[in-house]
Amino acid sequence: SYELTQPSSVSVSPGQTATITCSGDKLEDQYASWYQQKPGQSPLLVIYQDIERPSGIPERFSGSNSGNTATLTISVTQPVDEADYYCQAWDSSAETVVFGGGTKLTVL
Amino acid sequence: QVLLQESGPGLVKPSETLSLTCTVSGASITTYFWSWVRLPPGKGLEWIGNVFYSGSTNYNPSLKSRVTISVDTSKSQFSLKMNSVTAADTAAYYCASYSGSYFFDNWGQGTLVTVSS
Numbered sequence: 001s002y003e004l005t006q007p008s009s010v011s012v013s014p015g016q017t018a019t020i021t022c023s024g025d026k027l028e029d030q031y032a033s034w035y036q037q038k039p040g041q042s043p044l045l046v047i048y049q050d051i052e053r054p055s056g057i058p059e060r061f062s063g064s065n066s067g068n069t070a071t072l073t074i075s076v077t078q079p080v081d082e083a084d085y086y087c088q089a090w091d092s093s094a095e096t097v098v099f100g101g102g103t104k105l106t107v108l
Numbered sequence: 109q110v111l112l113q114e115s116g117p118g119l120v121k122p123s124e125t126l127s128l129t130c131t132v133s134g135a136s137i138t139t140y141f142w143s144w145v146r147l148p149p150g151k152g153l154e155w156i157g158n159v160f161y162s163g164s165t166n167y168n169p170s171l172k173s174r175v176t177i178s179v180d181t182s183k184s185q186f187s188l189k190m191n192s193v194t195a196a197d198t199a200a201y202y203c204a205s206y207s208g209s210y211f212f213d214n215w216g217q218g219t220l221v222t223v224s225s
Contacts, residue, residue, distance in 0.1 A: 031211070037147075037153070042202055042217055045211060045213055048209070048211040049211070088211065094169070095166050097155040097206070
């Protein structure tokens with residue numbers, strides 16, 4: 001089955017750039033999406049179709065997808081960005097949705 | 109604005125069937141795919157399955173033998189049934205809309221289901 005691999009944790013200082021990676025075989029052939037989830041809240045879509053940002057999501061969130069790796073970048077990271085982040089893709093061969101294991105972003 | 113609301117029992121006994129319903133408002137249920145996703149305590153998001161308004165479904169292979177997702181277009185609802193539950197099925201369960209472009213764009217608030225005797 002298709003798998004997406006994320007680092008379990010990333011730490012960043014306020015104002016710095018946070019980079020969270022998501023690796024999967026030939027991931028560039030699929031659209032990658034990213035979700036932010038804070039404790040007790042529902043997931044929130046922050047990036048879709050690799051690079052697109054939904055309305056209301058700050059410009060400091062950006063995405064890319066090349067080769068086997070999709071990347072979520074948060075520039076000028078703020079304490080409010082502290083959350084779990086999940087990547088997601090569609091496995092077209094199996095017709096299933098796949099989530100990465102999630103990355104806990106700590107802003108300190 | 110698409111709104112989704114989960115409903116169903118918060119406590120289910122081991123070996124019994126978990127049943128949840130998601131009510132959709134603000135959009136036609138014929139517009140999207142509709143999904144169930146869960147978040148077990150201390151773990152990551154897990155996709156359970158999708159249903160289209162026609163009734164066609166896709167399921168997570170690891171859960172497929174125990175799960176049925178169905179849709180009732182007359183009520184703008186879709187439902188999840190999971191049989192033979194164990195403590196490992198304890199989780200927050202979310203319903204969501206799944207875009208034809210392969211992302212979840214709207215989520216319900218989630219409902220916690222505990223499997224315990």
